[in-house]
Structures are given as structure tokens and as C-alpha cells.
Amino acid sequence: MKKIKQFTTSIIATVLILSSFIACDEVGETTTGGTSAKNLAGEWFIDASDASGKVSEHELFSTYNTAANNNTLWLDDQNSFKKFKIKVTFEKDGSFSASSTSNEYGSVTVTITNGKVEKEAAVSKGGHKVDKISFKAEFSNEPGVLYSYEGSRRTGFSEDE
Amino acid sequence: MIVSGLLFTSCETDSTDHVSQITHYANMSMNGDALVVLAQGETYTEQGAEAESSGEKLDVKIDGTVDTSKPAVYKIKYAAINSDGFPAYITRTVIVLSEQPSSIDLSGTFVRSGNNNIVTKLGDRKYKCDNATGFDVNDNKITLEFYNIDDKQIYAPYQEKTSTSGISAESNNGIITDPNHWQWSIIASSTFGTADRKFTRSN
Numbered sequence: 001m002k003k004i005k006q007f008t009t010s011i012i013a014t015v016l017i018l019s020s021f022i023a024c025d026e027v028g029e030t031t032t033g034g035t036s037a038k039n040l041a042g043e044w045f046i047d048a049s050d051a052s053g054k055v056s057e058h059e060l061f062s063t064y065n066t067a068a069n070n071n072t073l074w075l076d077d078q079n080s081f082k083k084f085k086i087k088v089t090f091e092k093d094g095s096f097s098a099s100s101t102s103n104e105y106g107s108v109t110v111t112i113t114n115g116k117v118e119k120e121a122a123v124s125k126g127g128h129k130v131d132k133i134s135f136k137a138e139f140s141n142e143p144g145v146l147y148s149y150e151g152s153r154r155t156g157f158s159e160d161e
Numbered sequence: 162m163i164v165s166g167l168l169f170t171s172c173e174t175d176s177t178d179h180v181s182q183i184t185h186y187a188n189m190s191m192n193g194d195a196l197v198v199l200a201q202g203e204t205y206t207e208q209g210a211e212a213e214s215s216g217e218k219l220d221v222k223i224d225g226t227v228d229t230s231k232p233a234v235y236k237i238k239y240a241a242i243n244s245d246g247f248p249a250y251i252t253r254t255v256i257v258l259s260e261q262p263s264s265i266d267l268s269g270t271f272v273r274s275g276n277n278n279i280v281t282k283l284g285d286r287k288y289k290c291d292n293a294t295g296f297d298v299n300d301n302k303i304t305l306e307f308y309n310i311d312d313k314q315i316y317a318p319y320q321e322k323t324s325t326s327g328i329s330a331e332s333n334n335g336i337i338t339d340p341n342h343w344q345w346s347i348i349a350s351s352t353f354g355t356a357d358r359k360f361t362r363s364n
Contacts, residue, residue: 001191080227103330124354124356126296126354126356126357127357127358128354128355128356129356155354157352157353157354158301158351158352159296159301159353159354160292160354
């Protein structure tokens, strides 16, 4: 009986001591950093042309960081025109490339060359100075055919849409 | 018992511990018009503004002056601080027009990005245009009255319901380059960003 009493007392003491460490979460650090790809990420309106001229105009296009949050970036044409969503590797200077990389929207692989994002180097449809994205793409089902993509960052103003 | 007692312990989330309070911003009203247009050399009379909060009259601080000898756009800002220290503001715009008869007639059809903006003369220095941003969607075409201040500066004061879609708009201090070219930026409540908009006469 005495043993049980001692045992119970020690349990109560332990619980009391442990519960004194329980506290409401004060939410520590609230400033969140950007992703590694933040300078290249965003939405764009993009034109594509081949040797004959423009083949696609003012299509919505997205670039965003990968889950790895390293030096890779998703290029996503929102399943329009050539239909590709691929991972490219980027450098600190804003250039990016990929070699016969697999495509989330199909079996056609894509090679990206001369990819770059330039600060305020483009003019949006409504006349605003915005960032510019450009790259050349070659698709495995059309070997030797180079498509030139060039786009301007989306502003959200409906005159630019 | 103890364990089940602990189950009822939780972090309080509903109460704000009396850190939330209500503050009543000052209600402000202007004596006279929010837009005053004067000719160079005329006298500007400051009519002031009134402010009250919860029935209590508040002091109004006036910021800004008008020099009627210099054609320009002047903004007079009226501020009243409520009992909790929060300010409210209203602004009067005073346009001083050159006393000289205008040497540049801006009426006619101007073009930006292939879109027409037709300017009609309402007075020697007062005009109206029907597409202030040079846009191609009819519902969002902004009609604005504006002033040729001194044949160099151009300005459209704040106006409401300037388009079928109901946009409010004002211009910055735009530039008249010559009788056939002028540019400004429009600060609009929707649709438009603040790009420089350059217009060229087409006729």
C-alpha cells in the first residue's frame, strides 16, 4: 500500500514538473526568406517564333522553384502551344538551360539554350517596363527545329493581359 | 484524474487580452471646392476644412501653399488627428493657369498604340479627351477633362466615373512637347498601370 502511495506521488510530481515546460507557442521567427529561384520565378506573357516567324502569341507562361529549392527551376507553358513543363538548371546571373530533359506534360523531351531573365528589359502590352524572359527550345519530335521564346513579366493590370 | 485534467488545459485563442480597441478616425469636410482653378495673379483664399470625431471638433493642420504668380498644380493637404493619435487626410487641388493666351491648341485626334484619343476644346486652356490612356476596350476608355497649364505642363485633376466601367482617374504632371506631342501618366482605380503614355497627333 505504501509502495503504491509513493509510486503515485512520484507520478504526480513528474507530471507537474513536465507540465511546467508546456507553453503556448509564441511563434518565433516570422520573416520568411524567398526561394532560391525568386528572381526568375513568376508569370509571363510569351511569344514563340520559328524560322518562318511568330507561331504563338501572348500565351500565359509560368516559372517557379522546384521542391528541392536548389538551382533548378520549372518552366511551364500551362499546357498550351508546345505543351511542356520541364526542369531547367539556372546560374546566378539569371541564365538557364536544360539538355533533353523529360516533360511532365508528355513524352517529348526538351532542350533549352540561351535562357535568361533580364531586369526591366521588356515592355508589356500596355506600355510598362517589365522583366524579360527569353530562351530557345528544341523538341525531340522536331529535331533541328529551334523555337525562340520571348516574353514579358505579367503585371496584373488588365490592360496588359 | 490529473491526465484528464491536463486535457482541458489549452492555449487561449479567442480573446485578444484587450489589445484590440476601436478608434474613430476624424470625419473631414472641406470648405469650398476640392478643385480650384485660378488664373495666374488671381488671389487664392484658403477656406480651410473641418474635422470631427465622435461629435468632438478637432484641429485641422494645413500643409501646402499656393503661389499664384507661378502656373502649376498645387496640392493642399488637410490633416486631423483623432484622440488615439491616428490621422485622417483630405486634399484640395489648386490649378494656377498661365495668364498668357495659350499658344498651343491641343484639340484634334491623337494616337497611342494605334488607338485614337479625341481631344475637344472646352476653354482657352481647358480640354476634354475621350481615351486618356490610349486603350482599345471601349468600356474602359477614360474620358478626362484636363488643363494646358502654361503650354508646357498638362494636368487632369481627379475625376470619378470616367469610363463606362466606372474608373476614377487623375493624371500626373504631364508634358506638352509640341503642338503634336504630349505625354502623361494616368493614376486609375483599375485596369491601368502608371506607364508613360505618349500621344501623337494624327491629323
